[in-house]
Amino acid sequence: MKAALITDTSQPPRYTDFADPEPAAGEESVTMLAAGLHQITRAQASGQHYASPDRLPMIPGVDGVARRDDGSLVYCGGLRPPYGTFAERAAIASVAVPLPTDADPTVVAATVNPGMSSWIVYKLRGELQAGQTVAILGATGASGRAAVQAARLLGAGRVIAIGRNADALAEIDADETVRITADGDWAHPLGKVGGDVDLVVDYLWGEPAAQSMEALVTNRSDPARQLSWVQVGSMAGHTLPLNAGFLRAANLHLLGSGLRGVPWSDIAAQLPELIDHIVGGRISVRPVARPLRDIATTWTEAVAPGERIVVVP
Numbered sequence: 001m002k003a004a005l006i007t008d009t010s011q012p013p014r015y016t017d018f019a020d021p022e023p024a025a026g027e028e029s030v031t032m033l034a035a036g037l038h039q040i041t042r043a044q045a046s047g048q049h050y051a052s053p054d055r056l057p058m059i060p061g062v063d064g065v066a067r068r069d070d071g072s073l074v075y076c077g078g079l080r081p082p083y084g085t086f087a088e089r090a091a092i093a094s095v096a097v098p099l100p101t102d103a104d105p106t107v108v109a110a111t112v113n114p115g116m117s118s119w120i121v122y123k124l125r126g127e128l129q130a131g132q133t134v135a136i137l138g139a140t141g142a143s144g145r146a147a148v149q150a151a152r153l154l155g156a157g158r159v160i161a162i163g164r165n166a167d168a169l170a171e172i173d174a175d176e177t178v179r180i181t182a183d184g185d186w187a188h189p190l191g192k193v194g195g196d197v198d199l200v201v202d203y204l205w206g207e208p209a210a211q212s213m214e215a216l217v218t219n220r221s222d223p224a225r226q227l228s229w230v231q232v233g234s235m236a237g238h239t240l241p242l243n244a245g246f247l248r249a250a251n252l253h254l255l256g257s258g259l260r261g262v263p264w265s266d267i268a269a270q271l272p273e274l275i276d277h278i279v280g281g282r283i284s285v286r287p288v289a290r291p292l293r294d295i296a297t298t299w300t301e302a303v304a305p306g307e308r309i310v311v312v313p
């Protein structure tokens with residue numbers, strides 16, 4: 001089969017021939033139709049991610065949409081290394097959610113990963129309650145936008161979107177938007193509108209998270225009211241200076257949500273409901289389709305905020 005292959009973590013994958021996967025017991029051989037080029041896909045292939053494979057070569061791609069031999073569509077992921085979803089064929093096992101025949105494979109492939117990032121926070125880690133106030137740090141990316149849509153669907157009372165891209169922020173259907181600026185003056189307005197935030201979904205970490213945390217913790221209308229801060233992505237840095245007083249001045253609960261800390265079985269159990277919203281268009285990320293044969297140039301291509309490249313074999 002044709003596949004994208006990483007043989008050097010410092011280089012983009014190349015389009016090449018690779019042995020078809022031999023299905024092991026319990027696996028099923030399928031034809032890949034579409035796979036998203038997510039942040040985790042690039043990070044894993046760079047060897048820098050906590051879930052990077054420990055040996056090369058590898059085929060990148062954490063998830064995607066495939067056609068079964070009976071013609072039906074399935075969302076799949078979690079392939080056995082060295083295989084990934086950026087290939088013509090895959091052997092799938094545990095992560096296999098049937099899709100309606102009219103589902104658009106590129107939309108599903110674009111949206112599940114970014115959509116799942118906040119869905120798991122709302123359902124499992126931060127346990128969003130109806131009427132609560134959610135702040136999304138890094139709201140202009142694909143995951144942040146999906147987080148706004150999912151928050152609304154799951155009954156959030158108020159949504160505050162925080163991001164640095166003014167045009168992208170203006171497109172977001174939030175109750176409040178706060179623009180991150182280089183001068184740091186944005187933390188004051190965030191404190192003004194965010195005194196009653198219940199749950200922060202943090203895609204940035206680093207300096208913007210440090211400044212947001214100070215603004216939100218020091219402006220609580222009721223310091224004893226729980227503030228859950230869920231670390232999901234680290235677009236602005238992998239570390240932050242954490243003031244010890246923040247953990248005493250407010251009822252701050254700091255936790256994370258990711259592939260290793262949340263059991264696969266729990267994530268898988270959420271997939272059908274999330275995918276139903278995606279197929280129904282209620283949570284959506286715009287796909288930008290690119291052929292697999294162009295993977296070497298597509299790998300570093302930038303797309304507009306909120307879009308996701310989808311590789312099509």
Ligand SMILES: NC(=O)c1ccc[n+]([C@@H]2O[C@H](COP(=O)([O-])OP(=O)(O)OC[C@H]3O[C@@H](n4cnc5c(N)ncnc54)[C@H](OP(=O)(O)O)[C@@H]3O)[C@@H](O)[C@H]2O)c1
Nearest residue numbers: 039117140141142143144165203232233234235236257258
């Ligand atoms: N844990 C999970 O389950 C999970 C699942 C999916 C994604 N993630 C993580 O979540 C993060 C976001 O993913 P995504 O899908 O939204 O990616 P994306 O669509 O590429 O968007 C990235 C966003 O980050 C913003 N950004 C980058 N650097 C920034 C900085 N220094 N300060 C402020 N904003 C900055 C970008 O803003 P501009 O438009 O201004 O550049 C953009 O809005 C990634 O770290 C990803 O790995 C985690």
